[in-house]
Amino acid sequence: MDTALDPAAPTEAARRPWIRRFVSKMPWTTRFCASWLIVIVGAAVFADLIPGLADPNYQGFLFGDGATNESPSLTHFLGTDNNSRDILARIVYGARVSLTVALAAVFMGVVFGGFFGSLVGFVRGRTDSAVMAVVDVILAFPGLVLLLTVVTLLGRRDLVVIATVIGFLSIPPYTRVARANALSISRREFVTAARAIGTRKRSILFREVIPNVLPTLLAYAMVNAAVIILLEGALAFLGLSVEPPTSSWGTMVNAARVDLQINVWPAIWPSLALVFTVYSLNNVGDWLRRLRSVRSAAL
């Protein structure tokens, strides 16, 4: 029997693996952005395994091996910086800092912010007022200023400290987003129905409210990750992110700033890496959000 005439047979589109279906809906810019994100994440994770990638902290000129501010060559694809370190290697290792910080922020935001937000949005009342008062106070600080103050006062500045501080500070905005969503979800019929049949509150929270808050939170996380990478970049540019010699894109731009007259490329490459990564996160995040709003409108 011809499958095309059989209504039960899956259509051509549906038979393709879900990932291809997903990708086929993307506009070409979004495909490009998603590919870039995959490349940058892969490079950051497997940096130690990339064959031929130089040591990011190796200063060739100290050993009579290479010079400062070299232009691109076969040994240094993007040239060297003003300490004769390989720019490509520093960008790849710098990606680790940006992505770790972003991941920490998203993780802490989604887990803690998502939980507190869903909880207070669901139970409301006094708990809600108390938690939101704390959230409002933390949000009353301009982000970068609070971050600067906390990071400085902590004194130590390794990746763990930076990631934890930024992660902690990203809990409040997630709490707000989760609460707003939980409020509207708690008024939906299925929650009323669950209440009516006497389901325990805890089950309603974990089985009904949180699973429905999560997708919105994850779409927000994409865009928030972009904001966090920009924040870390600014912090690093001010010389207040991870201590040198660990490379970070902002640190690289700041170091190259001094020699802008001599060689502009060491400033351009990390800037491009930063801008493209942030743009990609924004682009894919916006696309996911549009996809989701179309879906919820169809419900």
Added chain:
Amino acid sequence: MGSFIATRLVRLVATLLAVSFLTFLLVNLLPGDAINALIPIEAQQDQEYVAQVRAEWGLDDPMLVRYGKWLGDAVRGDLGDSIVTSRAVSSEIAHRIPVTGELMIVTVIFSVLLAVPLGVMSAYREGSRLDQFISGGAQFALSVPGFVAGLLFIYVFAMKLGWFPATGWTRISNSISGNLMTVTLPALSLSVIEVAVYTRVVRSDLVTTLKEDYILSARSKGLRDGFILFRHALRPSSLTLITVVGLNIGLLLGGTVVVEFLFALPGLGKRLLDAIFQRDFMMVQGITVFVAMVYVVVNTLVDLVYLVVDPRIRKAD
């Protein structure tokens, strides 16, 4: 309406108190003894002198007592003295407000002047090539941090073309044209992201407004498109724009720190950074509280402006 203002004001005061306490807590609980900033480590052999200085600065009092003292002074405008320069924190802040304030105002003016036409064009031709170009451009601009834009502007407009000075600040009282020259590049660097945010807001707002019945009736009366766009459609959108400008003050304040650092401007952000590097706790505390205060007050003002401009909210209250 009166009760609305009253609640807002009570909330404002409560937030300010909480913010100041939190800052105080942060500065005081975290490692690092202020005595090290007051007396060089080598000079700390003299126990008696150290004890005297500790007592003088009240370093041994319980924290709540010190907070109470600090708050009592702060309410009267005295934020204490810098540990490093021993000048009054409040006068340092006052000295630097004009720079940061001007930078922010010029940035908002630049951004609104650019974003309104872009957003209007984009919404008017929704879905067209032009719209796609503007919206795509806005999404890209949103990804360019101030320090990258600033460095690019310095390289192109100061180093290559020589139109503007790369760094430094001329006070407006010294020379108006010199002042404009020094504020242009920093303000443009800050504007990149702001323009993107405002353009998106104006566009999405106008797209909804243009579908309203009163726009249709204006059209059917035969009014010109330009007149409808700017006189009928843009007016309600200006409210949203005011809110977003207000909400963005926090982002902008953070941005000024970076831009003042990059362009070596003697503003509040640069002072905060210097204080951070010198571990000048009093200064860090004073500036942080001041900046948070400005942010909270501006947001409350935005709410109140909203109330005055939009009669619907007044009635709903």
